[in-house]
Amino acid sequence: MNTQFVGQPIRRVDGRLKVTGGARYAADFNLDEHVYAVIVNATVGLGRIVSIDQAAATRLPGVIAVISHLNAPRLAYHPHKGAIDPATGERLHVLQGDQVRFYGQPVAVVVADTLDQAERAAAALSITYAAKRPAVDPSASDTTEIMAEASKGPKAYYPADTARGDADAALATAPVRIDAFYDTARENHNPMEPHATVARWDGDRVTLWSKTQFVVNEQAEIAAIFGIPTENVQVISPFVGGGFGTTLRTWSHVTIAALAARQVGRPVKLALTRKQMFFTTGHRPRSLQRVALGATPDGKLTSIVHEGRGETSRYEEFIEALTAGTGFMYSCPNVRTQYRIVPLDTGTPNHMRGPGEAQGMFALECAMDELSYELGIDPIELRRRNEPEIDESTGKPFSSRSLMPCYDRGAELFGWAQRNPAPRSMRDDREYVGMGCASATYPVLFSPTRARARLLADGTAEIEVAASDMGPGTYTSMTQVAADALGLPLDNVRFSLGRSDFPPAPPHGGSQTMASVGSAIRAACAAVLEAAARNREVRPIEAEGSAQRDPEVAARFSMHSFGAVFAEVGIDSDVGTIRVRRALGVYGAGRIVNPRLALSQCTGGMVGGIGMALMERTMLDARDGRLVNAHMADYLMPVNLDIDRLEAHFVDEEDPHVNPLGVKGLGEIALVGMAPAIANAIFHATGTRLRNLPISIENVLTA
């Protein structure tokens, strides 16, 4: 493999566009004669719309249409489930009936000449409801957990129940055990760019300039909803201003934009407000978990029990990897996992960076830390004593696993040896200082992908894939891969993405873009070189290539990334302020295509982990399901002053099995492990174990 550019810290090829404002995001697209749509959201958490009085709104200047279930056309809503849609249940049908399923559900849309006029008219709409009290708290007695249809049976991707040995019996007789409950908060993704769609119809064809991490799915979903052929929908999404998973699904506002544009016969621009993003674009579900560990006095695990519950909506069964890492992280003869979901009167959750792993590994890794204190064994040593030879949940070898090398390198870089193992033993002036560590993991996904490569007469090349770049640097890394594959300088390669008429790519999520899109580009480049060698006259000449995981290899290996995360916190001895003084992650993530981008992606994920650990929590008022802090001033996320020294390092790891590029992906694992490392450091600093996220000053003071 030619690696002139792959592996180099190349600067972002689109950096200049971004910093000069030349990069066009969805709402930046302005079409001739376009008008504005503003969504009106339900102000009750459950019930029915009784009446909509639109007389006053309709009379306001500039108002073109007020569309609600009373006058909206019935949409086809043909069955369609993309790779990221919940397997069970049916998506929200918007403006099709009077039922209100959750607070903030879209109940009407106002279209007007200007944004101001549309906002004003939206506020002037008078809607009455017959409201009932919604159930929004998964820990309350008015909720019932269920087993998700898609998690039933041993072949399920996220099985509801797994077991090897007899974990409960082994726990009962374990010489040393810990048994604890963990609670992680509901979170919202909050990317910087709001969701937006500009929709234009030309006859029975619609073009959507839309924020999405998955253009071909948006195309298929809108085609299904409107009952038109897939090829009649074109989705264009050249830039995505952060996603973290929220733009993987095609949410109701995209349908509303298209519906409104068709109704008024003009292009429509619709951008969600920050508040609206909390209502209808998914969230990381709250989790309630129990982890019990049994061990011998010398620290050998004899039992792991992991029971987890996550939120879902009433109309779809959202499942994620809550207990997925537990079976293979450590060597243990007796393991039982249980995963249930709790339907609530909220919108459907969706994947958020490290979906499931982030919460599940929080519980498991805090439990391991608790066990280390119970045993009086260093937490890294405890993990070493339980390092498995193979994936004991499947019996397969790991394609590669660098967990202990990550710990060893991290311990050295972090100065773990300076840690006094006794809790509440380290102080720096007025701060109690604590050091904690935790393991991180994420599977190595690789989905079927196609790519197109074209050689031009001027010696340059064009590469096209319906991929996405929400910030990790897809534009840059794919340019590196193609330049190497074609033997061209970087400047001679133009990589384009974000169009549904390009060869299809999998969701830009699950840390699989580098593996999937990169491998397909390599294949397309090889194909076009071959074609060009056969035919030296014709230019431009193009070829397509595809890539997917070899099922035979997939059957042989267990493929995951691993990492070790270290955090040092300072807790103010008087007022309980929690400060992450420094953090460091070491990852075994296969080949690193661009160390500069990889570092940026990892520190970004660590910041997300700090948010999860200490700040992020979407708060719902149990009386009516109202989101109380749907505002950037009230939903806390870290700011610059909260971020001190962050480091990310990568151990050398060659894995020929995962994919042709030997990459494992970084997006998710960069967040996983940070929250437990911080929580464990807080215990070390204070001697108080806090098991609910986020951990706030209030928790530190009143524990």
Next chain:
Amino acid sequence: MLLFTLQKAGSPEDAIAAAQAGARYIAGGTTLIDLMREEVERPERLVDINALPLKDIRVEGEDLVFGALARMSEIAAHPDVLRLQPLVAESLIEGASPQLRNMASIGGNLLQRVRCPYFRMHDAACNKRQPGSGCTALDGLNGGHAILGTSEQCVATHPSDVAVAFVALDATMRVRGPDGERSFPVEELFRLPGDTPHLEHTLLPGELILEVRVPGGAHARQARYLKVRDRASYEFALVSAAAALEIEDGVIRTVRIACGGVGTKPWRMRACEQALIGRPPDRANLEAAAKLALEGTRPLAHNHYKIELLPRTIARALEMAGELA
């Protein structure tokens, strides 16, 4: 947003005349525009006072005087403020974000509206927004709300940081209205919610804030502001404390304490001050005095932690001030 008319005032007289005719003053607009976009504030007329000559920051003897239109960022960075009134500068820097501080005027800061989330939601009852409609926060999510000065009608916390410093330092303000000028302590600007939470301040119709005067002195130079919150910037205080100390011969001669995040207005802690006069500023004395701040506190369902946090914050702020010596 509702339509409104905007006029520019060339003089205080113009501005006051416009206000008498029903216009609302607008300076930095950091609160008002935000709330107008949400239609929580619905003025039909605005009068832009930014052209008025009320921007100066000056020293008069030991006192500092801030024109009402001086920006938070200008005051915070002013060398005389840093020299004579470090508490004022620190409280300003701890407030809002750089962007907001560049826009927000000191007069507007004092009149900013509360951060209670229900106040900002039309579909939630709020006595402040709509008198008589009820208080959603009383039995709602009220972790950020007040434990002092509350009523059955309103439990919202006053959000300003610099107002806490002003109240601690016995700052006064000069205002001009249709009937002329008057001066009064900044502390008297704020009303308790009582049965009329929609009335937040004591300005008379048409009155315009001209300036704020902060008396100087040894204690003002030895003063700190401690703001406790879950993120390091751009968050309102869970609890904050302004503390000013003058220590002579090892005992406290002058002390000023006021707190934010706990009251429906900036809360002066006079009982704590009394307990410290004449005593050495040792940790035990500071802690004992700080506990007196809890008198009369009434926690709600979700803000009990403020009972724990309040005295700790006061003691620590006093200690920080003492270390400046």
